[in-house]
Amino acid sequence: MKFKRVIIFIILYLFIFNRSTWGANPPNIGAKAGILMDVNSCRVLYKKNIYEKRPMASTTKIMTAIIALENGDLDEIITISKKAASTEGSSIWLEPGERLTLEELLYGLMLNSGNDAAVAIAEHIGGSVEGFSKLMNNKAREIGAINTNFTNPHGLPDDRHYTTVFDLALIARYALTNPDFKKIVSTQKKTITWYGKEWDRQLYNKNKLLWQFEGADGIKTGYTRKAGRCLVASATRNHWQLLSVVLASPSIFDESKALLEYGFNNYTPVQIINKEKSVKTVKVKDGTDDTLWAFSKRDIIIPLSETEKDEILTLVETPDYIIAPIKEGQVIGQIKVMLNGEILGIAPLVAQKDIFKKKKFFDFKFDIFRKTINNLIKQNAMY
Numbered sequence: 001m002k003f004k005r006v007i008i009f010i011i012l013y014l015f016i017f018n019r020s021t022w023g024a025n026p027p028n029i030g031a032k033a034g035i036l037m038d039v040n041s042c043r044v045l046y047k048k049n050i051y052e053k054r055p056m057a058s059t060t061k062i063m064t065a066i067i068a069l070e071n072g073d074l075d076e077i078i079t080i081s082k083k084a085a086s087t088e089g090s091s092i093w094l095e096p097g098e099r100l101t102l103e104e105l106l107y108g109l110m111l112n113s114g115n116d117a118a119v120a121i122a123e124h125i126g127g128s129v130e131g132f133s134k135l136m137n138n139k140a141r142e143i144g145a146i147n148t149n150f151t152n153p154h155g156l157p158d159d160r161h162y163t164t165v166f167d168l169a170l171i172a173r174y175a176l177t178n179p180d181f182k183k184i185v186s187t188q189k190k191t192i193t194w195y196g197k198e199w200d201r202q203l204y205n206k207n208k209l210l211w212q213f214e215g216a217d218g219i220k221t222g223y224t225r226k227a228g229r230c231l232v233a234s235a236t237r238n239h240w241q242l243l244s245v246v247l248a249s250p251s252i253f254d255e256s257k258a259l260l261e262y263g264f265n266n267y268t269p270v271q272i273i274n275k276e277k278s279v280k281t282v283k284v285k286d287g288t289d290d291t292l293w294a295f296s297k298r299d300i301i302i303p304l305s306e307t308e309k310d311e312i313l314t315l316v317e318t319p320d321y322i323i324a325p326i327k328e329g330q331v332i333g334q335i336k337v338m339l340n341g342e343i344l345g346i347a348p349l350v351a352q353k354d355i356f357k358k359k360k361f362f363d364f365k366f367d368i369f370r371k372t373i374n375n376l377i378k379q380n381a382m383y
Contacts, residue, residue, distance in 0.1 A: 168245050
């Protein structure tokens, strides 16, 4: 009997422990800064010091890969310079004069975190590390990462080289829209050529989540003494992708797992707006039709907790009337999805069809006059 009580106690303990691990409360992470973001909507599901500027170590290489993929060709051959080969820190052991494709260097960059590969890519694409850094900063502004500054392609310490976890999440989110990037960062191991050797290089991804976490599919680790241990991680379950970032974390993999698990266990993607369904009718003035249906230009899908599902509000903004003519697809307003005063999603409203301007008596008279003139011109041209 006593043995049965012990077994029951153990079962209850494990159940309670697992519930606390999976519970509704956000995880208490030790990282100096952290974020959990829905990749589709950009909604932030967890935040800790998300706008605090910090060094990012090799998570820098996410932007390096973006610039390379958007400005280079994967089959391009790159000759390794002495400067690239002698770059300190993590390496894929490049040698001066060695020739590799951009694709091979990108695998070396993102799996083994090769600083030498980063410099080789930067020199090839940007002409120099400085020139490449300008491309990185321009792209950061374009993405919306306004509190980020790059001075190099690898993330070795520099006081002018910094980001925030929010910016880094935006950069990673953008990178994941590139199919080649997604393929590279989800690769566990890769073989690439080793010039002058009898064997090839064997690359192994440093992101252990690819082996340890259900649905893990990217993206980049990082470490320097100044930055601490860093990880940008992504995972997809049931076609829903989440993205976490931890900077200066005592345990990057455990804390990233906790953040991602928290998101998957406590939120569900909900389609708030369907672009195939009309949102509102709008009055039309001086048109061949008096009213027009407005449709959202895109679906709005937001991850929500159970309690939030009943608190969502939609705000439709259109003018009192629109003056014809109107073109199909013309923007005629916008729709916002809001929760407790915060905008979670926004999309343009567009016209579902053309509406022509209604012709008045004077217009008909003018058309007759114009046709008469055109006929006279044609008759004169014949003679």
